[in-house]
Amino acid sequence: MAFDFDFELLRELTETSGAPGYEDRIRNIVRRELAEEVDEIRTDAMGNVVGTIEGESDYEVAVPAHMDEIGFMVTHVNEDGFLSIDSLGGWDSRILRAQRVTVHAEDEDLTGVIGSTPPHLLDDEDEQDVSDVYIDLGLPAEEAESRVSVGDIVTMEQTTTRVGDHVSGKALDDRVCLFAMVEAAKRIENPSVTIHFCATVQEEVGLRGAEALGVDVDPDLAVALDVTVANDIPEVKYEKDYVTCLGGGTAIKLKDGSVVTSPKVHRRMRELAEERDIDHQLEVLPSGGTDTAGFQNTHGAKPVGAVSIPTRYLHTVTESAHGDDVSATIDLLTAFLETETGEHDYSL
DSSP states (O other), X not given: OOOSSOHHHHHHHHHSOOBTTBOHHXXXXXXXXXXXXXXXXXXXXXOOEEEEXXXXXXXXXXXXXXXXXXXXXXXXXXXXSOEEEXXXXXXXXXXXXXXXXXXXXXXXXXXXXXXXXXXXXXXXXXXXXXXXXXXXXXXXXXXXXXXXXXXXXXXXXOOOEEETTEEEESOHHHHHHHHHHHHHHHHOOSOSSEEEEEEESOGGGTSHXXXXXXXXXOOSEEEEEXXXXXXXXXXXXXXXXXXXXXXXXXXXXXXXXXXXXXXXXXXXXXXXXXXXXXXXXXEEOSSOOOHHHHHHSBTBOOOEEEEEEEEXXXXXXXXXXXXXXXXXXXXXXXXXXXXXOSOOOOXX
């Protein structure tokens, strides 16, 4: 299968580092890609990027997708030159052992590895948490102390590649949706309503950028983009626990742990997907939050919807999404925005 989208841009977005509060490199890519597609682009005090296409009416739609990936912050450099870290976002501690990382020091990037205790020294009950992790820079202690400071950011080091029909790498959460947002912006011309494409910050530590934009942008409607769980793997016995399946199409969110989307919004999404023959599935996510919630009631009650890209192995360095689901998400988002007139009744 040939991906019918710009894989190299997706690769650049996913391989580039940007932990919560330190999304600078991703922000530069987003601004570069949106600059020629929007009428106005701005960055706020938190680092959120808003690219606006002016519409024919005063009705305004916000389309948020977050820029940040889960990462770490250095808390200590010990006398032997090993680094201690604290998490930025929710890590599955099982995948931390023996990973290669990038330490973003003030003037340079340094490659390090997360140390792993040899298995013959472990008891069966030994578990590793972030507080137990140390990073080995392969440097003498004195040099490590001079080049790294408390507060430096650490991200996982991983390439993005095709695996059969899938794209796999780090930070698909949420760069694959950020990519879908940018691609939709490139397709849309002369919309009936004003559209704010919002690349948000600090979603992984509490939807903080979205909550700020809920006030500052104050849209009439918000349609958020994020990945969602695809548990269609051998370890999960029952299909009812899959949430979504790879290759089943874009996911129209009905609820997650932070939001119940507006019924009339998700119904219009479903009708549009059926009308345009866009593969889709319905998402009921038991737990976990998204930027959708940041816009629903931050500055008064607002109708909200969300479109998700099914993804396996979330919060690891091998997150995987199906190429067809990425394309379907771009198609549905574009169709929804192009057909939004501001006259649809989303009230309850």
